[in-house]
Amino acid sequence: MANNVSFNQASTSQSTPLAVTALGEIADQLGKKDWNFKVDPCTGNDQSWTTTTQVDTYYYNNTLNCNCNISDDGVCHVVELYQNFDRAISDKHNTVVARQGSGSIIKLSAFTHGVVLGLTGILPPALAKLPHLKTIFFVQFPLACSDLIANYLSGNIPQEWASMQLEFLSISTNNLSGPIPTYLGNITTLKIMRIESNWFSGFVPPKLGNLVNLELLILSANNLTGELPATLINLTKLIEFRISSNNFTGRVPDFFQTWKQRQKLEIQASGPEGPIPPSISALSTLTELDLSFNRLKGNVPDLGGLARLNLMCLTNDIVLFAK
Secondary structure, three states, X not given: OOOOOOOOOOOOOEEOHHHHHHHHHHHHHHOOOOOOOOOOOOOOOOOOOOOOOOOOOOOOEEXXXXXXXXXXXXXXXXXXXXXXXXXXXXXXXXXXEEEOOOOEEEEEEEEEEOOOOXXXXXXXXXXXXXXXXXEEEEEEEOXXXXXXXXXXXXXXXXXXXXXXXXXXXXXXXXXXXXXOOHHXXXXXXXXXXXXXXXXXXXXXXXXXXXXXXXXXXEOOOOEEEEOOOHHHHHOOOOOEEEOOOOEEOOEOOOOHHHOOOOOEEEOOOOOOEEOOOHHHHHOOXXXXXXXXXXXXXXXXXOOOOOOOOOEEEOXXXXXXXXX
16 A cells, blocks of 8 residues: 555645655655654654654664755755664664755665564665665665575666666665666766675676776675676776675686776685786785685786785685796
């Protein structure tokens, strides 16, 4: 049943109607049922939107903050929304934040520990109706092995998101599946993309090479196959790159020479073969390198250029010889 987003019109100050409607659609698509849309989220003084100050908000915070003074027409704009629950095995935190003075939601996050209060819907296409949204953070953090059977968000990444100006996308540890959508390559504003610990399959789309502002890319713990596309050479701003626990084929990619800012490189248990490319020694800023549990063989290249390296793992690779 769809959330009812109508509320008492008696108040002189009310929320932005389009934002409230979008939040109602988002709640429906997430399977989120604890927002009370029978009252105005900003002025209704309802406990589903506001937590009393007597409660320690570090452990429990369910608060939406609004600014009703941005304009003279009495319209209230959502500026912050916090939802943090600590109940037995569940710890859920959902956040919607808007830029102060603009009335535009720029951050929405939802992360859950445990299984009691986990989100069980889909990634909401309606997020695209919040044109200034910069951050999407839907993450599940299981506390124990038994929690892995929880119902997570399912489906794939909505095509509607391709038109957004996102900078931070984190949807790890859900039940998402299917190929990584090619249209993700249209979100060239992305700086962080984390889609690890899902069921994504197939090839890494070459269009991800369009994400030239990426600083962190994590694709680990999926069912990805094939060779990594050569277009990733364009991601020159990458600081962290992790693709562990997949089923890639081919050699370890030899495009490291363009990744001058790289600090962490993790290709653990991902299937690549062949020698470690000499170009890896160009990563002078690298602090962590993990190529363990692959099918590497041949000589280990001169790593003298890795002056900042603190951690290197080559465990259980087949045959590696030091020069």
